[in-house]
Amino acid sequence: MDISQRSLGDLARDIPGATRVFHAHRLDFCCGGRHSLQEAALKRGLDPGAIASELAGLQAAPGAERDWRGAGNAALVEHLLARYHEVHRQQLPELIRLARRVEQVHGAKPDCPNGLADHLAAMQQELESHMQKEEQVLFPLLTQGRRQLQAPIAVLRFEHEQHGEALARLEQLAHDFVPPAGACNTWQALYRGLAQFREDLMQHIHLENNLLFEGLAEAGGAGSAAAPYQPEGKAQVAVAVTGEGAAVGRPATGCGCGGSGNGRGGCS
Numbered sequence: 001m002d003i004s005q006r007s008l009g010d011l012a013r014d015i016p017g018a019t020r021v022f023h024a025h026r027l028d029f030c031c032g033g034r035h036s037l038q039e040a041a042l043k044r045g046l047d048p049g050a051i052a053s054e055l056a057g058l059q060a061a062p063g064a065e066r067d068w069r070g071a072g073n074a075a076l077v078e079h080l081l082a083r084y085h086e087v088h089r090q091q092l093p094e095l096i097r098l099a100r101r102v103e104q105v106h107g108a109k110p111d112c113p114n115g116l117a118d119h120l121a122a123m124q125q126e127l128e129s130h131m132q133k134e135e136q137v138l139f140p141l142l143t144q145g146r147r148q149l150q151a152p153i154a155v156l157r158f159e160h161e162q163h164g165e166a167l168a169r170l171e172q173l174a175h176d177f178v179p180p181a182g183a184c185n186t187w188q189a190l191y192r193g194l195a196q197f198r199e200d201l202m203q204h205i206h207l208e209n210n211l212l213f214e215g216l217a218e219a220g221g222a223g224s225a226a227a228p229y230q231p232e233g234k235a236q237v238a239v240a241v242t243g244e245g246a247a248v249g250r251p252a253t254g255c256g257c258g259g260s261g262n263g264r265g266g267c268s
């Protein structure tokens, strides 16, 4: 099939390095992974043929990026936990701290991302709750070889879409992570960290949606892309699976600007 007619999720799964190309062109391959390359590129005013050529080049000369197809659920789950779950748990408290500092010091400036720290704190809570569902129920069942997991996977896919919406709001609040001229080091560090967080979260969701969950669907046992989300199932699964409402610490609201600031722009 012509590359441009294939879905972004398929391409991200099948061509190691494709996600880098999608990030560069701002194409959503995780939550928006069901759209074809042509459809997604045209929507952003891009040339699908040019992007297809970039991807074809990757296929001809594959890079060092690991191909997770065929790695097995246990290895993929181990990677998801170490590379994404633990990393998000380190990233978010620091990003919240930096955002609070920038808002406190620069709140009166027109480009200041006011509301960003609260938005990040809400994302942290949502993500923590979501990751606990995966860690406490779904991943153990998967690695034990259980296959009838349609209900929890439908819920997790739905939550991934919510994460995607939260990322879009994050980009909007933080002006697409482009700091204004003369931004202090804290502000620059914040936006660099946000860009990395966005990339990590999209890759995280891609590996779950397009490899882990899709692999189960192909094996005939789990909710595929076509599985409808059942709102009434969410609470049922959440309670059964996670004991939703488990204590999830909100980050401290106080901040001291550490590390990256050099005093310019009022940050220490």
Ligand SMILES: [Fe+2]
Pocket: 080, 084, 085, 131, 134, 204, 208
């Ligand atoms: Fe996850």
Ligand SMILES: [Fe+2]
Pocket: 130, 134, 156, 160, 205, 208
């Ligand atoms: Fe997830």
